[in-house]
Amino acid sequence: MEVTRTLARYVVGSNLNDIPEAVQKEAVRSLVNWLGCAVGACRHETVDRALEALAPFSGKAEATLMGRGEKLDIFLAALLNGISSHVFDFDDTHLKTIIHPAGPVASALFALSEHMAISGADLLHAFILGVEVECRIGNAVYPEHYDVGWHITGTAGVFGAAAAVGKILKLDEQQMVWALGIAGTQSSGFREMFGTMCKSFHPGRAAQNGMLAAFLAQKNFTSSNQVLEAKRGFANVMSTARKYEEITENLGKTFEVALNTYKPFACGIVIHPSIDGGIQLKKELSLTGDEVTKVELKVAPLVLELTGKKTPQTGLEGKFSVYHSLAVAIIHGAAGENEYSDACVRDPNVIALRDKVEATIDKSMRDDEAIVKVTLKDGRTSEKHVAHALGSLERPLSNADIDAKFNGLVTDILGEAQTAQLLEAAWSILSLNDASEISHLSVPR
Amino acid sequence: MEVTRTLARYVVGSNLNDIPEAVQKEAVRSLVNWLGCAVGACRHETVDRALEALAPFSGKAEATLMGRGEKLDIFLAALLNGISSHVFDFDDTHLKTIIHPAGPVASALFALSEHMAISGADLLHAFILGVEVECRIGNAVYPEHYDVGWHITGTAGVFGAAAAVGKILKLDEQQMVWALGIAGTQSSGFREMFGTMCKSFHPGRAAQNGMLAAFLAQKNFTSSNQVLEAKRGFANVMSTARKYEEITENLGKTFEVALNTYKPFACGIVIHPSIDGGIQLKKELSLTGDEVTKVELKVAPLVLELTGKKTPQTGLEGKFSVYHSLAVAIIHGAAGENEYSDACVRDPNVIALRDKVEATIDKSMRDDEAIVKVTLKDGRTSEKHVAHALGSLERPLSNADIDAKFNGLVTDILGEAQTAQLLEAAWSILSLNDASEISHLSVPR
Numbered sequence: 001m002e003v004t005r006t007l008a009r010y011v012v013g014s015n016l017n018d019i020p021e022a023v024q025k026e027a028v029r030s031l032v033n034w035l036g037c038a039v040g041a042c043r044h045e046t047v048d049r050a051l052e053a054l055a056p057f058s059g060k061a062e063a064t065l066m067g068r069g070e071k072l073d074i075f076l077a078a079l080l081n082g083i084s085s086h087v088f089d090f091d092d093t094h095l096k097t098i099i100h101p102a103g104p105v106a107s108a109l110f111a112l113s114e115h116m117a118i119s120g121a122d123l124l125h126a127f128i129l130g131v132e133v134e135c136r137i138g139n140a141v142y143p144e145h146y147d148v149g150w151h152i153t154g155t156a157g158v159f160g161a162a163a164a165v166g167k168i169l170k171l172d173e174q175q176m177v178w179a180l181g182i183a184g185t186q187s188s189g190f191r192e193m194f195g196t197m198c199k200s201f202h203p204g205r206a207a208q209n210g211m212l213a214a215f216l217a218q219k220n221f222t223s224s225n226q227v228l229e230a231k232r233g234f235a236n237v238m239s240t241a242r243k244y245e246e247i248t249e250n251l252g253k254t255f256e257v258a259l260n261t262y263k264p265f266a267c268g269i270v271i272h273p274s275i276d277g278g279i280q281l282k283k284e285l286s287l288t289g290d291e292v293t294k295v296e297l298k299v300a301p302l303v304l305e306l307t308g309k310k311t312p313q314t315g316l317e318g319k320f321s322v323y324h325s326l327a328v329a330i331i332h333g334a335a336g337e338n339e340y341s342d343a344c345v346r347d348p349n350v351i352a353l354r355d356k357v358e359a360t361i362d363k364s365m366r367d368d369e370a371i372v373k374v375t376l377k378d379g380r381t382s383e384k385h386v387a388h389a390l391g392s393l394e395r396p397l398s399n400a401d402i403d404a405k406f407n408g409l410v411t412d413i414l415g416e417a418q419t420a421q422l423l424e425a426a427w428s429i430l431s432l433n434d435a436s437e438i439s440h441l442s443v444p445r
Numbered sequence: 446m447e448v449t450r451t452l453a454r455y456v457v458g459s460n461l462n463d464i465p466e467a468v469q470k471e472a473v474r475s476l477v478n479w480l481g482c483a484v485g486a487c488r489h490e491t492v493d494r495a496l497e498a499l500a501p502f503s504g505k506a507e508a509t510l511m512g513r514g515e516k517l518d519i520f521l522a523a524l525l526n527g528i529s530s531h532v533f534d535f536d537d538t539h540l541k542t543i544i545h546p547a548g549p550v551a552s553a554l555f556a557l558s559e560h561m562a563i564s565g566a567d568l569l570h571a572f573i574l575g576v577e578v579e580c581r582i583g584n585a586v587y588p589e590h591y592d593v594g595w596h597i598t599g600t601a602g603v604f605g606a607a608a609a610v611g612k613i614l615k616l617d618e619q620q621m622v623w624a625l626g627i628a629g630t631q632s633s634g635f636r637e638m639f640g641t642m643c644k645s646f647h648p649g650r651a652a653q654n655g656m657l658a659a660f661l662a663q664k665n666f667t668s669s670n671q672v673l674e675a676k677r678g679f680a681n682v683m684s685t686a687r688k689y690e691e692i693t694e695n696l697g698k699t700f701e702v703a704l705n706t707y708k709p710f711a712c713g714i715v716i717h718p719s720i721d722g723g724i725q726l727k728k729e730l731s732l733t734g735d736e737v738t739k740v741e742l743k744v745a746p747l748v749l750e751l752t753g754k755k756t757p758q759t760g761l762e763g764k765f766s767v768y769h770s771l772a773v774a775i776i777h778g779a780a781g782e783n784e785y786s787d788a789c790v791r792d793p794n795v796i797a798l799r800d801k802v803e804a805t806i807d808k809s810m811r812d813d814e815a816i817v818k819v820t821l822k823d824g825r826t827s828e829k830h831v832a833h834a835l836g837s838l839e840r841p842l843s844n845a846d847i848d849a850k851f852n853g854l855v856t857d858i859l860g861e862a863q864t865a866q867l868l869e870a871a872w873s874i875l876s877l878n879d880a881s882e883i884s885h886l887s888v889p890r
């Protein structure tokens with residue numbers, strides 16, 4: 001069974017016309033969501049520190065650090081945009097594998113689009129293929145690969161970036177096999193790094209390293225022909241699960257990007273149904289928070305295990321507190337980056353409501369389910385049962401939701417008019433003659 | 446137990462004066478050996494292809510591709526020199542772990558020496574510490590880590606490069622902890638790549654990535670504080686062995702570089718005792734090969750398992766043929782790169798003698814042992830028992846042997862006069878005010 005070669009052959013032979021329109025549309029949604037995250041976080045200190053360390057060593061300054069405008073060589077731009085797009089933990093999620101698929105692939109492709117002419121359609125096609133490659137490889141090794149400690153967005157993402165860049169470089173089948181091999185032998189990234197700057201470093205490096213693999217393969221730099229399936233290849237060395245059929249079956253028939261999801265809220269995904277319920281109650285009852293005397297929350301055990309922090313002290317800790325998150329949902333009707341600032345976490349009004357939240361677990365509930373009940377000063381009560389959180393596959397964000405998320409992330413950086421222009425260009429990527437227009441529009445004028 | 450921090454604290458606090466002179470001398474021998482390998486292989490097609498792919502993206506062209514003179518940014522120079530130094534498989538070996546220690550560390554340091562002023566003594570000190578870090582980490586996880594399929598020169602080497610560069614950058618303890626963390630989360634490289642260009646890519650990338658880690662840490666880019674020992678850190682994720690005391694005990698008292706060894710022959714190390722015996726017989730009996738009617742070889746089982754190829758077709762295959770190797774030892778009295786050319790492997794005289802070699806295994810023999818017996822046309826026989834191969838810890842190469850190896854590798858590149866000058870500078874590194882003199886002297890005038 002030739003696993004690596006089968007995958008490479010598919011990528012090399014794929015035509016955009018053979019990919020269903022619905023899949024292409026979901027890919028556009030993925031790109032719009034990624035772009036909002038990348039631009040929105042571009043001033044994060046993680047980006048600042050990496051830029052300060054590495055910019056002095058940049059090669060030809062041809063690719064844009066999105067949202068800012070510093071120019072870097074395409075490898076460094078891929079790294080920095082990859083960091084930026086993940087640092088808020090607000091990017092897309094392939095729920096089957098917890099891969100954040102866009103970061104490694106899109107960060108490489110947009111950087112590349114400032115080095116060589118790439119149409120929007122070609123970029124979207126390469127993006128779909130890159131996501132396909134990384135998520136199929138993820139499917140083959142998940143969850144065992146993740147459980148042992150690998151940050152799968154980095155370890156699988158590097159293959160996706162290599163395949164996507166390799167498609168643009170028009171690698172032949174053998175070169176694509178080598179590109180996947182060179183990518184695989186760089187596969188890395190520990191979950192141990194969560195909570196540090198290295199977490200977002202992983203998708204950035206996956207983008208950069210995958211691109212490196214494709215450029216080396218283009219010059220016939222050789223690797224193993226069986227990086228995925230060899231006795232000492234990726235699946236055997238880095239996982240105990242090796243479901244190779246997940247990689248080789250139904251190629252060109254099913255598309256992993258169609259299963260992509262987008263977070264409406266800037267925090268751990270298990271908190272999302274609780275926030276969803278809180279926002280629904282706020283809207284229906286026009287709550288401000290003051291009128292609430294008690295909030296009762298019922299959730300699956302995992303929710304409190306992962307996010308049971310009752311008295312968060314910082315914005316980052318707030319992201320792991322279902323108590324804080326439910327309070328801001330009721331007070332602000334939102335849970336974006338603003339609601340996870342240090343200031344918001346220390347706001348007396350938020351703290352007062354947070355302390356009124358009583359959370360209990362119910363083992364019969366799913367992780368994406370919540371029941372929120374408020375009791376008001378006038379004695380009224382109201383309850384919401386969220387069966388599937390907004391942003392799940394069952395209740396995907398609408399395009400309008402994605403717009404709202406994008407605006408919330410980007411307006412502070414670009415202002416309203418330019419944000420609208422960038423958003424319009426991103427939705428229209430299929431008709432762009434030159435995909436680099438996106439990068440240029442991301443820079444404040 | 447703070448494993449990572451203990452190691453970082455030692456590196457940050459180390460003074461060259463506290464390192465015994467004998468250790469420093471062995472480090473100089475390691476550097477001389479590394480330099481010969483790096484310069485000798487600089488025209489290898491692996492180097493050519495990587496250079497062609499990546500030079501267009503180089504940053505400030507300040508560091509030398511050794512032996513050639515192309516200038517690259519320090520990260521690319523570290524990569525390329527790291528590739529070059531390993532591509533002949535002729536570099537140093539830390540026999541306890543099969544790490545080739547110099548490649549990842551020296552390739553980074555010499556590139557760095559063209560970016561900032563580094564004295565020869567400071568470079569040697571950082572080199573000793575880098576080797577200490579990578580080999581101690583290797584000791585902690587070997588052999589299980591290697592057995593599962595990791596190319597330990599890459600996976601451990603990245604830590605060594607980070608520590609060495611971090612020492613030159615004068616990182617404080619916390620920054621050094623982060624540097625090791627950022628290095629660790631890039632740790633990668635499959636043994637599956639052996640026999641392809643990616644094998645030498647591994648030490649090159651270890652050099653480049655470790656340097657990246659140190660520069661990021663210098664700007665306070667954060668990582669986990671326990672990359673080595675955390676539940677989801679390096680040792681637990683990438684090995685089943687976790688002998689942390691190998692990392693933390695006797696720091697500053699024992700030195701791994703003192704255990705470094707140098708190959709006299711350009712092939713797999715298990716063939717070395719056979720070659721050694723062959724050369725001894727050639728010298729004693731003034732053999733040309735024609736007079737030999739039979740060669741009987743007795744070796745440990747592993748020798749034929751790894752290098753039992755009877756009819757190699759290419760130079761590379763010749764490196765895995767104890768038959769070819771013994772034949773050239775008797776005919777040429779040598780086993781350098783020339784004896785592993787495609788032409789030599791196809792030489793009718795060599796093939797004729799190779800076919801007269803009868804190899805048998807003896808389970809009571811060690812891997813570094815061989816018995817070689819020749820029978821001549823006139824009926825005489827002669828036998829050599831090599832208890833430990835030349836180049837082993839028990840029979841280390843003399844400085845003169847290292848000189849001869851260096852001259853064999855470098856003279857074709859630099860000519861005799863400049864080779865002598867470079868060699869002299871390398872032996873004198875402790876007294877160089879500016880270590881970059883080595884890089885400059887490596888370029889043909």
